[in-house]
Amino acid sequence: MLSPKLTFLIPESGRALNAFVDYSCELARGARLIRKSVESKNKIIKDPNKAYPLDWKYVSVVFTCKQYGQYESSSKGLRKDLSTYRTGCEAIIKLSANKKKQGIVITQAVLDHNHDTKDHKYPQDRRLNESQAAEMKDLLDLKVSSAQIIDRFQAQHDITLTHSDVRNHRQRIRKKTGPDVSEENQLWQELQVLAENGTDVTIAKDSEDKMSVLFIQTPKMKSTWQQYPQTLFLDSTYKVNSRNMPLFVFMTCDGDNSGVVVAYALVVDEKAATVTQVIDIFISKNDITQLSSVTIDKDFSEMKALKDRLPHVDIVLCKFHVLKTFEERAKKEERKDEVFSVLKDMVNYITVHQLRNMNSIFVGWWSALRNNLSYILVPIGTTWSLTGQGVM
Secondary structure: OOOHHHHOOOOOOHHHHHHHHHHHHHHOOOEEEEEEEHHHHHHOOOOHHHOOOHHHOEEEEEEEEOOEOOOOOOOOOOOOOOOOOOOOEOOEEEEEEEOOOOEEEEEEEEOOOOOOOOOOOOHHHHOOOHHHHHHHHHHHHOOOOHHHHHHHHHHHHOOOOOHHHHHHHHHHHHHHHOOOOOHHHHHHHHHHHHHHOOOEEEEEEOOOOOEEEEEEEOHHHHHHHHHOOOEEEEEEOOOOOOOOOOEEEEEEEOOOOOEEEEEEEEEOOOOHHHHHHHHHHHHHHOOOOOOOEEEEOOOHHHHHHHHHHOOOOEEEEOHHHHHHHHHHHHOOOOOHHHHHHHHHHHHOOOOHHHHHOHHHHOOOOOHHHHHHHHHHHHHHHHHHOOOOOOOO
């Protein structure tokens, strides 16, 4: 956009016009610049005494908004409605060097635009620097969607990319890497680099000799686990990659009471056998002698595998997932608000005796839900209530 600051910078001598032009070019990012040099002007001046000093460099400068002028298609009929910025905007600043006044004269200044003047409107405002381009490549290699990339760059870099920008970056990257490099080979190359730098990369196979687990733990992750080995959080994410493979995230809690990732595992599915493989790999790679509790979401496959492999460890269901499940189930009851209130209280029950007494306490309220709680949740009450340990 054209800035009103342009009208305030009026040098006292013609020699300052060059510096003014350079300054204005940076200031008016959304402007067109038309310049007439001293050299070209002097060529048509016959009297050498009337020539402009060469160190003035310019005799006239015109700044116009990029959207200055009426729309005119530059197409010859093959491509109609060719894109143009011109929308009839009248914003313009004209300046000229005046030898008599030994300075710059503003001959015209219109600063009102007929359109939005927000930043990032033009391509040069959306160009990425070297580190941002590298980040873009990493995101595209991970098959992150264009919408998510656009949101990330807006939030972290204040750059308003378009879907066309992301597509253009993808095409440029493909040209550089070449079509002969498959995704599998690229992944294998990246894993080799990680392994060479000390990262533990473990691949497990199923009965058909196909990859079932890809386990990754960097030296930093292993070091973090060695410092905080008492508590483990195990969470499986939604299938957000191109292969639709669930991602298991192993986390612990550091000294600031913040969750820190200590390992990743991409798995082919979330069946009990696969989950058991994941847990076995983590146990084989890390010291778990001080581990006292594992917090999971609500996956019974995880619970079974953990109980089989870590019988001495408390299994705790995530309080957020427990309350979310209770809330959804309570919506089916007539007295849903009261039911959900009771269920929230049950999460804070201290003893198993309190849990087992709930049938006699709430008889006639919500028979179907009561039966579910009796036969399913009561036996595992120590995993989702405060019966013996804290709910995370």
